[in-house]
Amino acid sequence: MAKKSESSRVSTDIRYDKDGKQVSYLRVPNSRDNSGWGTLLMPIAVIKNGKGPTVLFTGGNHGDEYEGPVALLKLIRALEAKAIKGRVIVIPGLNFPALMAGTRLSPIDGRNMNRAFPGERAGTITQVIAHYVQTQILPMVDAAYDLHSGGYSMFMTPSVMIHYLPNKKQMAATVEAMKAFRAPVGLVIEELDTEGMLDTAVENMGKVFVGAELGGGAVLTPETIAITEAGIRNVLIHFGMAKGKPETAPWRGRRESLVMETPDIGCFSMAMDDGLYEPFLELRDTVAEGQKLGQIHYPQAPERTPLVVRAGTSGVLYCRRAPGRIEKGDTLAVLAKPSKTW
Template identity: 45%
Template sequence: MKSRVWTTINFDAPGIQSDFARVPYSSDTSAYGWIPVPMLCFNGGKGGPTALLTAGTHGDEYEGQVALRKLVRELAVTKLQGRVIILPALNLPAVAAGRRTSPLDGGNLNRVFPGNPEGGPTAAIAHYVTTELFPLADLVIDLHSGGSSLDYLLMALARPGRNQGEAEAIRRLLKSFGAPYSLVTDGANGGAGATLYAAAEQQGIPALTTELGSGSTLSEPGLVIAESGLRRVLRDHGIAPDME
């Protein structure tokens, strides 16, 4: 079923565009309202690969949100051979509240993939990513950290892939990102097949996620890893070959 979420961004047009993924949400204050999930598209117009970069899947995890906002400024002055789509606050209701889950429907966005277009806001966001953004992407990075309840090693995680070719592409992505620790896992007890990167795997897209901090604060080492890892991936995959 087609997503009910929409945007004015033309992903095929060269240049820089910014708008929202507009998630329909009927509430007491707005019968025909919508939730604005910020989104930017940087298109070098040269037919290169596309990177889909997300953060704020959980609203109390800040390293990825800050890293993507800083990357936006860098990409504005970087020559691209491909395309970068950035959603730095993917679950905006949770981000605005500083919570792991959405205050609108209680949804944990990283437990509802591939989503439901007729579900609540959280499920609708997941469905939009799965059906509209994944088909555009050649690689996916979903940045996470421990948030207010968890303490993690600084690491990147990826699922094993469905075949040898996909496994090699995933391991290349992990190596390029270059976190201090990398783990290939089936995600058991951590969301398994209902996570964003698991949904990407099911479409054959190399994807990784991260854990880059802990507590309801900002980890400076985690932020540095996110920033440097994103730059390496964009350079090594030929999207921003001049990025340092």
């Protein structure tokens, strides 16, 4: 019998305190034209064995990012309770309607899950899901790993990402949790727009939050999936929940985990015009300040000279625009620099 909660409109038959493996659903009210008493059934798994830390893994926060959902579906099938100490909570599709539609935002209410926290009990479906996670799941969690990717619009160096935190103890634990994943890059970043993010919700509770950007272009690759799966195993070993030796999965012929930062605004290059973007560089290429990153062509004016996009600083190409068609204001490239601090 699904338990009705006073504090959330989402119900579930999952018992978070029960040992063993449970695979079931969060039942989210979804009354609509063709289903008056309809419910969105959102998969969730809880795998628990006795006392120990609780780690939350989420994928599909944006619906066009596939490494997280695929690796987490594999984890749900493979991980048995007896293989761990503590509790693993897995939500492979946090914005489940978006995941099923292959879109970044929810097709039901048009909302971005990662701008919906702390959510609203009586809000739209994205807000209701966020509110359940905020009020019912996050209080149980010691660490949360939210597995993103570049989605349709960006290619990212497979990486895990954390923010600068004022609390030194929380920052130290978060840096270790980032390094533990052993992604090709660990990025310490200051984001300009953090309002409503799951990241912020977890960080504000004083807990460990690690985001991941595991690939991009709304495509999966064997390498990015392998990096994601190794990272999840490494995290369970890091928290003393599973036995084994951490492994660094290869990416483009190298096994390395660099810590990097994006220290100045010159790291971010955006399109200053509409058009077709021709990139000159690949991810991980080294870039000098002023170097040409690419150029914007004008398809309606063949005689017009393309607009050259130059690097605002030196660094390594961490992220680049995926689709060729661009609009003014799109992010075209992000450069990162090796960290001297972390």
